[in-house]
Amino acid sequence: MKNYNVNCIERDALTLTGKGDDPLWQKAELLTDFVSPWDNEKIEKIEFKALWDAKNLFFCFTIYDNIIHIDKKDDSIDSIGNSDRVELFFRTNASLSPYYCLEIDPTPRIMDFIAYPNKNFNFEWNWTKKDLTVKSKINKNKFTVEIAISITSLEKLNLIRNSKIETGIFRAKYRGFENSIFEPTWISWVNPNTKEPNFHTPASFGVLKLME
Numbered sequence: 001m002k003n004y005n006v007n008c009i010e011r012d013a014l015t016l017t018g019k020g021d022d023p024l025w026q027k028a029e030l031l032t033d034f035v036s037p038w039d040n041e042k043i044e045k046i047e048f049k050a051l052w053d054a055k056n057l058f059f060c061f062t063i064y065d066n067i068i069h070i071d072k073k074d075d076s077i078d079s080i081g082n083s084d085r086v087e088l089f090f091r092t093n094a095s096l097s098p099y100y101c102l103e104i105d106p107t108p109r110i111m112d113f114i115a116y117p118n119k120n121f122n123f124e125w126n127w128t129k130k131d132l133t134v135k136s137k138i139n140k141n142k143f144t145v146e147i148a149i150s151i152t153s154l155e156k157l158n159l160i161r162n163s164k165i166e167t168g169i170f171r172a173k174y175r176g177f178e179n180s181i182f183e184p185t186w187i188s189w190v191n192p193n194t195k196e197p198n199f200h201t202p203a204s205f206g207v208l209k210l211m212e
Contacts, residue, residue, distance in 0.1 A: 001166075001190075001205065001206050001207050002033075002189065002190050002206035002207070003206060003207045003208075003209055004029065004031055004050065004189075004206065004207070004208050004209070005029050005209050005211050006028075006029075006050045006051060006052050006057070006208050006209060006210050006211060007027050007028055007029065007051055007052075007211050008051070008052055008053065008210070008211055008212055009024055009027060009051050009052070009053050010053060011053040011054045011055050012053070012055065013053070014051060014053070014058055016058070016133060016135045016146040016148055017135060017137070017146070018108075018135030018136045018137040018144060018145075018146055019137045019144055019146075020049070020060040020062055020137075020144045020146055024051065025049055025051070025060055027051065028049035028050060028051050028060070029049070029050075030047060030048075030049060031047070031048040031049070031169075031189070032045065032046060032047055032048070033189065034046045034048075034169075034171065034187050034188065034189055035187070035188060035189075035191050036185055036186060036187045036188070037188075037191050037193070038186060038196065038197045039185045039186070041175070041185055043173075043185075043187055044063070044064045044065050044173075045064040046061070046062070046063055046064070046171055046187065047060075047061070047062040047064075048060070048061055048062075048169055048189070050208060052151070052210055054151065055150065055151060056133075056148040056149060056150055056151060057148070057149050057150075057151060057154060057165075057210075058146070058147065058148050059088065059145075059146070059147040059148075059149075060144065060145070060146050060147075061086040061144065061145045061146075061171075062142060062143075062144050063084070063086065063106075063142055063143050063144070063145075063171065064141060064142045065084065065141070065142060065143065065173070066140075066141050067176070068084050068106055068138065068143055069083060069084050069173075069174040069175075069176065069182055070083045070084065070105060070106060070107060071083045071182075075109055077111055077123055079109075080103065080105050080109045080110075080111045081103070081111065082174065082182065083105040083106075083109075083172075083174065084105060084106060084143075084172060084173055084174055085103050085104055085105040085106075085111075085171070085172050086103070086104055086145050086170070086171055087101065087102065087103045087104075087168070087169075087170035087171065087172065087199065088101075088102045088147070088167060088168065088169060088170075089101050089102075089115075089167065089168035089170070089199065089200075089204070089205065090102075090154070090157070090159045090165060090166070090167055090168075091159075091166045091167075091168075091202075091205055092157070092158050092159060093166075094166075094202045095117065095202075096115070096116065096117050096200070096201075096202060097116055097117055098114050098115060098116050099114075099115050099116075100112070100113075100114055100115070100125075100157060100159070101113050101114075101115050101121075102127070102132075102147070102149075103172075104134055104136070104145050104147070106136055106138050106143040106145065107136065107138075108134045108135065108136035108145055110132075110134055111123075112125075112126050112127050112132070113125055113126070115200065119200050127149070127153060128153070130150070131149060131150040131152065131153035132147075132148070132149055132150075132153075133147070133148040134146070134147050134148075160210070163209060163210040163211075163212075164207050164208065164209055164210070165207070165208040165210070166205050166206070166207055166208075167205060167206060167207070167208045168188070168189070168190065168199055168204045168205045168206070169188070169189040169190075169206070170186070170187060170188050170189070170199050170204075171186075171187040171188075172184050172185075172186060172187070173185040173187060184197075186199065188204055189206055190203070190204050190205060190206045192204040
């Protein structure tokens with residue numbers, strides 16, 4: 001499994017602005033190793049960073065993109081699901097029973113849910129507001145999404161074991177075609193080696209290691 005080291009910072013020192021501009025982000029390892037094994041289109045640069053303190057686990061996505069697609073018809077799950085977005089999946093075990101999904105578009109609208117094998121999704125489940133903070137910023141040629149998830153909530157869900165969190169890191173990019181049709185390009189940190197695009201499989205996960 002791929003590994004990413006999440007460096008530790010002083011508690012309450014990092015400020016989320018949606019821009020990823022806090023100087024503390026310089027202490028994070030930079031991850032740009034993303035693939036789209038099901039698509040021949042060139043992948044625009046994706047930068048991912050993570051840090052943690054005694055209170056929260058922090059994430060920052062910087063997505064370089066000149067044409068950002070956001071479905072604005074409403075704020076439904078379908079609308080978010082038809083938009084460019086970043087995604088984090090956290091699993092309790094390799095059986096994916098259960099795993100927890102967090103999908104965020106550039107605005108930032110949140111689609112979070114609990115899932116079970118065979119894409120059995122329960123959208124009634126959500127992170128509580130006190131345990132999840134999301135901010136974003138759209139610029140001319142990129143968008144940034146910052147996320148904070150409380151350590152307490154991750155521990156309650158049994159997602160931290162031996163200072164490791166088994167995690168999928170993904171991106172959905174929608175490209176426009178004729179007749180206003182948009183089709184997704186699916187991008188992953190880990191190549192799950194599936195014939196068709198599929199993030200919802202044990203092989204799409206890597207490991208976040210919480211460093212001291």
